[in-house]
Amino acid sequence: MSYTIDTIKKLEAKWQEFWRKSKTFAADSSTKKPKYYVLEMFPYPSGKIHMGHVRNYTIADVIARFKKMQGFEVLHPIGYDAFGQPAENAAIKHKTDPAKWTHRCIDEMHQEFEKMGFSYDWDREIATCDKEYYKWNQWIFLKMIEKGLAYKKASAVNWCPSCETTLANEEVIQGECWRCKTEVKQKDLNQWYLKITDYSERLLEDLETLKHWPERVKTMQKNWIGKSYGVEIYFKVEKTKEALPVFTTRQDTIFGATYVVLAPEHPLVEKLVAGTKEEKAVAQFVEKISHVSKTDRVAGGLKKEGIFTGLYAINPVNNERMPIWIADYVLMEYGTGAIMAVPTHDQRDFLFAKEHKLPMRIVIKDPKRPDISADDLKEAFEDEGALINSAQFNGIGNVESLEEIADWMEAEEIGKKVIHWRLRDWLISRQRYWGTPIPVIYCDACGVVPVPEKELPVELPEDIKITGEGGSPLAKCKEFVNVKCPKCGKAAQRETDTMATFFDSSWYYLRYISAHNDKEIFDTKDAATWMPVDQYIGGIEHAILHLLYSRFFTKFLNDLKLVKFEEPFTRLLTQGMVLKDGEVMSKSKGNTVDPDAVIGKYGADALRLFILFAAPPEDQLEWNDNAIEGSWRFLSRVWNLAETKYQKDVKDDAPAESDKDLEHDRNVAIKKFTDDIEKGFKFNTAISSIMVLLNSVDKHLKGKQGAKAVSQTAINKTIETVIMLLAPMTPHLCEELWKMLGKKDKTISDVAWPACDESMLVLDEVQIVVQINGKLRAKFQMPVDLSEEELKEVILVDDKVKEYIADKPIKRFIIIPNKIVNIVV
């Protein structure tokens, strides 16, 4: 057989069918072997896979197959994150319904995965849009209501006018909708929230336990959770009974606070100015600001608008009168929506104070300019220094003073220490059709009534018209909406919002454990066997969203005593993006490469190999049409070597003199390949180690560079090793070659991973590099482990070395065993 694309296509199809039929990659929960759970972030079923999928899932597949050959019982499942808005849009466009469209896409996607040769346990395939799955979404939701973690609240929410739905804070990226990039508006709505904030502390603390997560992801989560220690200080408002709470992390600057600012939306604003002469102007200002979108308010940058209320607050530490202002740079969402302004030590306050000619007082001494006056400041001094103008705290370093001042404020009842979190509760209501119905009924008599557990699932009606004309389609479906109250039996209405799809993906890794269990969410015993996920692989774009939500769900399920662990994913690998011409591949840019076309031209194995070889998994990967030719060529070299140089049933084959050299190279390759994968999934260098081995075989076969002939036994052994090492990466080819060699294993994935013979790694002779004053001057071929005297005997008599040393005295003679000698003269 010759190595042509037709041969490859046939054999790839053959092995894919074989794996499917013989369930080669079914995971056995009753196994005695050590377990290994490899998981990739499941795809949204768009129908077509793109290079990002190929990369993500090839990485996972290599790990799964590698671990299986190493003797682990591997769980490697796949499913589809199948609810969501694109299905609704497609349904409108193609005049079909979202369910049909989605299921067709899932089928297509499934085919593509098989064509890539991914080693999934197909019996565990799930789709979140199936009622067998989303029933358990609803079940979790009911449990959350029970525990007080799901609640309904009227509030200003993020609203995407284009998607016509609400968004969670995590879904708003720089003021824009994460999906369609439309500017997000604020809207007052009554919506369902999950109390993720109850878990702030645990979500933050347990990041420490995630030793094998990228620092970057942990930092992003830490910043998102945003824990800050500070003080809530109460400022009495002059001539009223109001006490205005202000949150600050900079209580060290309290003696420098010269005015107070409220957010325009602050609830006290209206009350405070009522009946004063400023009332009208303030109302106008608030009205004006309310029309400016949040993005514009931020984009306005340094220009800060504000208005004086005519009122004064009393600074509790020195009884000074501080004017109360209202300004757009103070946000209602953070802290108490009110700040104490310290213009000398906060740049924003500084700019505002300059603009509106408000007083300033320095309270931290700048070590570089100790005598500067507030009037001469060009900008706020935000670095560290000793306190001044701060009564009994003068002279203390401002950082050290934080705790002391906070304690003093508590003792004096001026304020209390508080911890503030940036993390907000998770808004999960979506005014969309294609999602999990929120299992709640509204009854005039009984109020909010959760659907009883035994009535789950609340099915999503499928014979519904998606018009795209706005409004929730479910609300228009009378058969769905009108029900009897489960409590009193009177007429009642169902909730017509559906859940955010991030709810679905927050626990799917547990459903794979018992994908078909209709009695419970998952089998807790099997979950204890398989979980947590040993290796999770996906894109960095989920660093906050999905990964934070999944951690939250796991902790909740832990509280329900359904799982014993606190964290779902032990190791996380975030793979880099696939680029073309320096830009991210995307449909809108028109620079995509269709994996299917590449498979058609070179086969799945060559595509897999290229994507692994082109860059380390975490880096960006530049697509290169030429380089995939290189992968194809390399595989054809392997094929030809196995086909023409391997001899079955070799007898009376005398060992050759050079066998030791090839054996050395073979063992080096095994060691390097195995280490590279185990110590950091460095597939690119792992592959290069096989290439090096292949070059070495070539050298011996052709007698290049003085290499001598080796025995057939040694050649055979090397060819077998190459095929075994490559098997996780290019499985089709390796299965075929393994059979070609006459091996009887059912599949190559059953073959034990090749062991490295450490004794073969040691050479008799090594090259010693001689440096003189750190510069490379000579090289010697010498026996290993020579003593200093023996080395000197050879090196110091060498003419060249002598020339460089001349008559200078040798100061030091540094030896790096079997590598380098550095002579310092």
Place this chain on the structure above:
RNA sequence: GGGCAAGUGGUGGAAUGGCAUACACGAAGGACUUAAAAUCCUUUGGCUGAAAGGCUAUGAGGGUUCGACUCCCUCCUUGCCCACCA
């Protein structure tokens, strides 16, 4: 503005503080061929030299060290994330 990465040939990239540029792509030359493709062989950081060799080079500058792509400091550039967060 803050945080985190990263900066090495024409390109992708490799180097527990110890021979910088492994491996591959591309390019050039050659063999085979009527020719092309495929395959095989050779060369390939820069400067210099007939050659042996010499000098030089990992964003810039400094430092530590016998020795620095690697560690430390300052700066520059790029990418990503966060951001009037009090």
